[in-house]
Amino acid sequence: MKILKKILIVVASTILFFPWIVSSAYALECNTPILDSSSDEVKAYYIPENKYAGQSINVPTNQENNVQKACRIKFEELSGAKVIMIPYPKQKDMLDAINLAIATNSGEFDAMTSGAGGAKEYGLGGHLNPLPEPPDRDDFYTGDYDQYSIGGELYGIPTVTDTNLLYWRSDLFEEAGLDPTKPPQTYTELTEYAKLLTIDKNGKRSTEEGFDKNNIEIYGFGFKGEASLASPWEWYNYLFAFGGDVFDSEYNVAIDSPESIASLQWVVDNYRVHNIYPADTPVYDYGAFHTLFIQGKMAMAVNWPYMYGMSQDPEQSKVVGKVEIGRKPMQERYAGNLGGWSYGVLKMSKKQELAEAFAKWNGNPDQASMEALIRGNAPARKSITELMVKEKPIVAGAIAKNLPDTMGVKWLDAGPSWMALEKETWKLIQYALVGEKTPEQALKDAKVEMEKILKRDRFHEELVPLLLGN
Template sequence: MKHLNKKSMLLLLLAFVMMFMAACGNGTAGNAGDKPAAGGAENKEAPKAGEPVKVVWWHSMSGELGKAVDKLVADFNASQKNVVVEAVFQGTYDESLNKMKASMDSKSGPALIQVYEIGSRFMIDSKAITPMQKFIDADKYDVSQLEENILNYYTVDGKLNSMPFNTSNPILYYNKDAFKAAGLDPEKPPVTYEEVAEAAKKLSKDGKAGASFAIYGWFMEQFFANQGAELLNNGNGRTSPATESLLGSDAGVNTMTWWKQMIDDKTMLNLGRKTDDTKKAFAAGQIAMTLDTTASLRGIVSAAEGKFQVGTAFLPKPKDAKDGGVIVGGASLYILNNRSEAEQKGAWEFIKFLTDPKQQAYWHVNTGYFPITKKAYDEQLVKDNLTKYPQFKTAVDQLHQTKANKATQGAVMGVFPEARQLTEGAIEEVLNGKKSPKEALDGAAKEISSKLAQYNKTVAK
C-alpha cells in the first residue's frame, strides 16, 4: 500500500468505519433496486482551447426527481457554451459515496457529487473536497440571498463546505375529516406532545388508530432539535469533533416515554421502520396523524384526494421545551479537489445556475423540496403552487421560525449512518417493550460513542 498517498489512505481507513451506511430514508435518494448508470468519463486533462469544459456530476435522484435533474442540466447546457454538465445517476446516496471513495486514487470520479446531509463530517474529513467557501470568496458571491437556516447545517468551522441542493424537514400530517368526526377543531392541530396524545385518544375509534410514526432515526434527531437539545457533545460535534452521544439524555427519554405510552394506550400503531408504510396507512384512513418529510407533501395530498382533506402542522414538542426548531434533511453538492481547476470552476458555474430563483422555483414545484433561494418565492410558479398546495406554507413557516442554535444547526459525526441504525434499534426495543426508554437509549448512546472513538482515532492518523 506504499503507493497510496495520504489522502487515499485516509479515504481507505474511513471506508472501514463507514461500511454499514444507511440510506437517507425519505424515499428520495434513489431506489436500491435501480440500476445505476455507468460511471462518468475520467476527463483527467484540461480541455483544449475552444472546447467547453466537461463537468461530470454524480447524483442519486431517480424517477421523477431524476427527470427534474435532467431538465436543469439541459437548461444549463443550453444557456452557455463554456461548460457542459453530464449528470450520471449512481444509485443510492450510499452507493454513490462508496463509488466516489473507490475512484479517488484513479481520479476516475466526478467533479461534482451529491451527498446526503449525514455524510457531511465524512466529506470534510476525507480531505477530498474544495470547500464551497473558496469559490464564494473568490467570486464575492452573495450568500445572503440564500436561506440562512438551510446554509446553517452545511456551515462547519465558519465556512460553507457544500451547496445545499435538495432540502426538506419533517412535519405532522393529519386527517382533517377525522378531526371533525372526533370533535376536534381541524384548524387547530396539536402543537405539543401532550396535545398529540390527547388528540390520538379521541381519534382512536372504529378500528382506526390516532397516529403512527415510522421508526426513523431522523425523527429522533428532529425531536431533539425541536427541544433545543443537542444530540452530541462538543456543541453537537461543531465546536470540536464529537466524542459522546447524548441520546440517553432527558430529551430522548421524554420523547420515547411519550411515544411508548401512546402505543400502550392503543392510540398509536407501530408499523415499523418504513415511512412508505405509514404513508399508505394514512392515505387509507387507517391512521389520522403521521410524521413525514415536507418533500412527500404533494404525494400525500394527492393520495388522499377525493377521500379526505390533509392538514399540516409543525413537528410537535413538549410543552416546556426550550427554543428550537427543525434541522434540514436531504443532500448538498460537493466539488471534488482531484479534478482540474477548469472542471472545478465549471462545477461552480453550474451551482450558481442552480441557485438562480427561476431554477429553484422549477426544482421546488417539481420535487417538493424547499427553494434554497429566498427570491424563488416571488416566482409566479411558486405562488401558483402554494395556491394549489396551501399545506406547504406550514413547511416554509416552520423553517423560518426555527431558532438558530447548535441544536437546530444539526449534529455532525463521521459515523452518522451507523448512529441512525442504532437509534432505530433502540426505538424498536422500547416500542416492543423489551427495554425501558432510558435503558435502550443509554445502550445505543454507548455504542455510538464507541464508534465515534474509533472514527476519531482513524481520522487522527
C-alpha cells in the same frame, strides 16, 4: 413584482404541459429572471463566465430530473463547457464509483451532488473543496446552510431542502368536537388529541369506558418504528422539540440528556400506555405508515411533504379533501429535522475552476424556483418559499411554517461514523418500543456504544477540531 410575473409566466406555461415535460426534458427551458434582476455581485457568483470552450467535467448521477437537465444545458450555453453526466442505476453504485476514484486518485469526477451526510463525510475526509460564501447567504435557511458547512466553511451549496409536516384529518377532528383549524400546539396536547381520535371497531373512543384496545379501527397518531433510518429520522423531530440533541456544543454525546429521555418516553408512552399507535409499530416503515394514513386509519401524522400528494390522489387515497397540513407542535421549542441536497466540488478534479462554477450555478435562485414550482421540492431559499406559497398555498404554506424551525442532525458531523451511530439510534428506539429497556436505560446504554464508535474512529482527535474551526 415584475420579476415575479416573469417567473410565473414561464412556470405557468410549463406546468400547463407538465405531463409532456416529464417525457421530454428538452421542452423545459432554464430561464433566469431572478438572476437577470440581481446585483452584480450575485450574478458574478452564480453565472459562469463564457471562457470554458473546449473544456468538460464529469459528474456522476443516479438521477437527473428535467429541471436539472434544462439548467445543465443552460450552464453549457453560458460557459461554453460540456458537462458530462455519468449515470448510475442506484445511489450506492454512484457512491461506490466515487469512493473508488478517490482511493485510486483517478481524477475521474469533478463535482457531486449529495445530501448532508455525503457533504459532511466527504468534506471531513478531505475529498471536497470548500466553496466561496454566497453573497446572498441570508436567503438560505440557516439550518439547511449549516448542515453542509464544516468549521464555518461551505462544502455543498444547497439546492433543495425538506422538512416534516404535521398532518391531520379535518373530518375526524369535527366528529370528535375539535376545531380542524386549530391543530395541537404542543406534543403533550397532541397526545390528548390523539387519545380522543383513537376509535375502536365499535365506535368507542379511547377516552370512553368499554374501549377495546385490541380492536382499533382508527389510530390517533403513528410512528415509523422500523429498525432503519425511518425511526430515528422521525424521532429527531421530537428530540429537538423537547430541547434535546445528539451532541452538545463541544461534540460530546448528549443522547441521554433529560430532554432526550423525555422525548423518547413520550414516544414509548404513546405506544405502550395510550395505545394511539398501531400494535405493529416496531416494524412500520414509510410504506406501511403512509398507507395506513391514506387509507383513513390514522387521524394525525408527522411525515415529509410527499404524503400530502398521495393523500389527495383518488386512485390510492380514501381521504381526499379531508387532510390538513401545517406546523409541527412544539414542546420546549419549535424544532424539527431536515433533509436536502447540495452540490460540491471534488478535490480530485483537475478542473477546479469549472467544477466550482458548475456547483455554484446549481444553487442559483432561478433553478431553486423551478425545482419548487415545477417539481414541488421544498426550496432551500426563503425568497423562493415566499414565491411558492403564492402559487401552492397549501403545501408550500405548510413547508414555509416548518422550514425556519429546522435543525440538522449532528450525527452527520461524525463523517464516517455517521451510519454506525444511526444504527445504534434505531436499536435503542427498538429496545424502548418493545419494552426490553426503559427509554432512559436504552439511551444510556446506547451512549456507551456510541462513545466506543467515536473513540475507535478518532472522532474527537481528528474531526472535532475541524468542526469547531480550531
